[in-house]
Every structure is written in C-alpha cells, then in structure tokens.
Amino acid sequence: MANRYGQLFRTPGVTALALAGWVARLPSTMVGVGIITMLSLTRDSYSLAGSVAATLMLATALLTPQVSRLADRYGQSRVLPPATGIGALALLALVLCSRLDAPHWTLYLCAAPAGCLPSIPAMTRARWAKLLEGQTLLPTAFALDSVLSEIAFVMGPPLSIGLCMAWFPEAGPLTAALLILFSVFALLRQKATEPPAHPSAPGSGRSALFLPPVPVLALLMGTLGAIAGIIDVAAVAFAKAQGSPSAAGWVLALYALGSGIGGLAFGALKPALPLGRLLLCCCAATAASSVFISLAPNVFWLAAVMLLSGLSFAPTLIVAMEMVEKAVPRARLTESLTWLVTGILLGVAGGASLCGLTIDAYGARAGLSLTLAAGACALLIAAALPRAPSPKSAVEDAC
Numbered sequence: 500m501a502n503r504y505g506q507l508f509r510t511p512g513v514t515a516l517a518l519a520g521w522v523a524r525l526p527s528t529m530v531g532v533g534i535i536t537m538l539s540l541t542r543d544s545y546s547l548a549g550s551v552a553a554t555l556m557l558a559t560a561l562l563t564p565q566v567s568r569l570a571d572r573y574g575q576s577r578v579l580p581p582a583t584g585i586g587a588l589a590l591l592a593l594v595l596c597s598r599l600d601a602p603h604w605t606l607y608l609c610a611a612p613a614g615c616l617p618s619i620p621a622m623t624r625a626r627w628a629k630l631l632e633g634q635t636l637l638p639t640a641f642a643l644d645s646v647l648s649e650i651a652f653v654m655g656p657p658l659s660i661g662l663c664m665a666w667f668p669e670a671g672p673l674t675a676a677l678l679i680l681f682s683v684f685a686l687l688r689q690k691a692t693e694p695p696a697h698p699s700a701p702g703s704g705r706s707a708l709f710l711p712p713v714p715v716l717a718l719l720m721g722t723l724g725a726i727a728g729i730i731d732v733a734a735v736a737f738a739k740a741q742g743s744p745s746a747a748g749w750v751l752a753l754y755a756l757g758s759g760i761g762g763l764a765f766g767a768l769k770p771a772l773p774l775g776r777l778l779l780c781c782c783a784a785t786a787a788s789s790v791f792i793s794l795a796p797n798v799f800w801l802a803a804v805m806l807l808s809g810l811s812f813a814p815t816l817i818v819a820m821e822m823v824e825k826a827v828p829r830a831r832l833t834e835s836l837t838w839l840v841t842g843i844l845l846g847v848a849g850g851a852s853l854c855g856l857t858i859d860a861y862g863a864r865a866g867l868s869l870t871l872a873a874g875a876c877a878l879l880i881a882a883a884l885p886r887a888p889s890p891k892s893a894v895e896d897a898c
Contacts, residue, residue: 642766
C-alpha cells in the first residue's frame with residue numbers, strides 16, 4: 500500500500516495539489532448544513548431552512564455543470580474567480596438577510612445564485628488528470644482525492660454547526676463563504692496543474708451529459724447518492740426509534756470511515772480487472788450491503804453494516820471517474836466529471852426526500868428498506884454498461 504502512495508507523493512506538485520484541493524473542498528461541505536442550522540435558529544422553522552437549502556442544491560445541480568463547461572473552454576484561472584465571487588457574495592447576502600430578518604423570499608433569491616460556486620471535486624480531478632497524464636498512478640490519485648473528500652465531509656458539517664452554536668447563528672455560513680474565497684485562490688495558484696483551455700474544442704456547444712458513458716454513469720452516481728441520502732435521514736429516525744438518538748452520528752461517521760478505508764485500499768492495490776467488471780463488482784457489493792442495512796435489528800448492527808457498506812462507495816466513485824477520464828475528450832473532462840458529482844447531489848436530495856416521506860408514513864424500518872431499491876438499481880445500471888469505456892476518438896467523432 501505504501502509503495503503506490505509513496506510513488507504518488509514523490510511526484511512533483513502532488514502534495515501541493517492534494518492540500519489545496521482539500522482546503523478548497525472543506526467549505527463546500529459546510530454550506531448546506533450551515534444554512535439549515537442558521538435558519539432553524541434565527542427563523543425557528545425547519546421547513547424554511549430545508550427549502551432554502553434545497554433551493555441551493557437544485558441551483559448547484561443546474562449551474563455547476565455550466566461553470567465547468569466554461570472552465571474547459573476558457574480555463575479555470577479565467578472562470579473560477581468570477582464564479583466563486585458571485586457564489587460567495589450570494590452566500591454573504593444570504594447571511595445578511597438572515598441577520599436583518601429580511602422577508603423569506605430574499606433568502607431564496609440569494610440561495611439561487613450561490614449555486615454557481617464551482618465543483619471543486621471536478622476541478623481537482625481534472626488537475627490530477629493533467630498532472631499525471633499517461634501515468635499508472637492516476638487511479639491512486641483519484642483514490643487519495645476521494646479519501647480527502649471523506650475527511651472534508653466528516654469535518655465540515657460538525658465545524659459549521661459548532662460555529663453556529665458557539666458564536667452566533669450566521670457564523671457557519673459566514674466562515675464557509677470566506678473560506679471559499681481563500682481556498683479557491685489557493686487552488687488557482689497551482690498553475691502547473693491547471694488543465695489547458697480548449698476554446699475551439701469539437702462539440703463544445705453540446706452538453707457533455709450526452710457523451711458516452713457520462714449519462715449512464717451520472718445515473719449510477721444518482722443511485723449511490725440516493726443511498727447516502729436515505730441513510731442520512733433513516734439513521735437519525737432509526738436511532739431515535741431505538742432510544743439512542745445520539746448514535747446516529749456514529750452510524751454516519753462509520754459510513755464515511757468505511758468509504759475512506761475502501762478508497763485508500765483501492766488506490767493502493769488497484770485490481771487488474773477491466774474497469775467495467777470492477778464497477779459491476781463494486782455495485783454488487785453495494786447491493787449486497789443494502790440487504791443487511793434493511794435487516795438491521797438495532798442501531799449497533801446498523802453502524803457495523805454501514806462501515807462495511809461504505810467500503811464500496813469510494814471505489815465505485817473512483818472507477819466511474821476513471822472510466823470518464825479514459826472515454827471523454829480532455830477538452831470536456833471537467834464538465835463530464837461535474838455531471839457525475841451532480842448525479843450524486845441529486846440522488847442525495849431525492850433519496851433524503853423520499854425517505855422522509857416514507858418514514859412519516861410507514862416508520863424508520865421502511866425508510867431503511869429503500870436502500871434495497873437503490874442498491875438494486877445501481878447493480879442493474881452497472882450490468883447494462885459496456886465492459887470497456889468508449890475510446891476517446893470515437894467520442895470525439897460523436898461530438
């Protein structure tokens with residue numbers, strides 16, 4: 500394990516990119532939960548807080564692929580500063596509206612343009628592809644990137660909530676907005692890893708969502724996101740029903756820990772199977788673990804199963820990213836990767852919403868059972884994919 504990661508960190512530029520990418524990713528994990536915490540404290544309304552956060556998530560799903568397309572065309576150094584500035588200013592305006600007790604409609608008005616904040620996971624993975632182009636260490640770099648994402652997701656939400664509770668209600672989103680400005684600037688200073696601009700790339704006027712295998716993989720990412728969204732809601736409800744509400748935090752933390760361990764191991768070992776077969780194996784493991792999630796008799800069993808379930812999450816994401824990297828033209832890579840991240844976001848939102856409705860109607864056990872459907876869908880989609888990604892030349896011809 501140490502050998503591949505040792506080789507990776509001995510490559511010039513890797514340490515700086517990994518650190519800058521993680522710092523840039525941390526504030527994005529603080530925004531959503533920070534808005535919910537802020538508005539629940541200042542407006543005493545979880546429905547308002549949830550709907551404003553949902554507005555931001557929907558805007559993010561719609562706008563970030565367009566920002567990434569512009570980054571492919573004109574370069575990250577030209578596109579990220581204005582996109583980040585608009586998004587951060589919108590967040591600051593949202594904080595101000597909350598502080599001044601402005602009408603509810605102003606909160607939605609500010610949340611929508613905040614969705615143009617760039618997709619840092621897609622930007623950093625495009626930079627990894629540039630830095631390690633043609634090298635066998637790229638899957639290991641993607642694995643490291645996924646682990647850093649998990650660390651950010653473990654640290655960001657508690658940090659944001661803690662700031663809101665310890666200082667003042669707007670402290671979490673305010674800190675996130677300021678960190679976003681600083682961290683994106685730090686990422687843009689890594690000039691050696693910035694992918695070149697492709698202003699006249701073939702098919703640049705058409706969305707990368709239509710490039711194979713992007714739409715199918717984005718749909719697959721949606722099923723993984725749905726599982727995560729279901730667990731976010733169902734774990735809280737199930738732990739409360741078991742009389743241990745605080746245990747929900749451990750359940751979610753173990754899921755993230757399992758994903759981190761799985762990503763590290765996958766990046767170190769890099770199985771020799773073809774990518775399509777690897778993806779099928781990962782999705783089969785996800786589907787199998789969903790059976791045990793739905794049968795969990797108590798919260799301790801659920802926590803243990805979530806640790807095992809998380810082991811397949813990061814490897815699935817890594818394989819999907821590698822399939823896209825090998826299949827799409829370099830000029831469309833950032834946007835293509837963003838669509839996969841968008842699939843996860845939409846899946847999380849849809850899974851959480853459906854799970855909430857199911858729990859209200861049928862109880863926490865029924866909410867956990869939704870993971871069965873999502874896991875089965877992931878397996879079916881992986882089985883339907885070609886066993887090898889389309890060559891880039893063929894994709895370029897299709898453009």
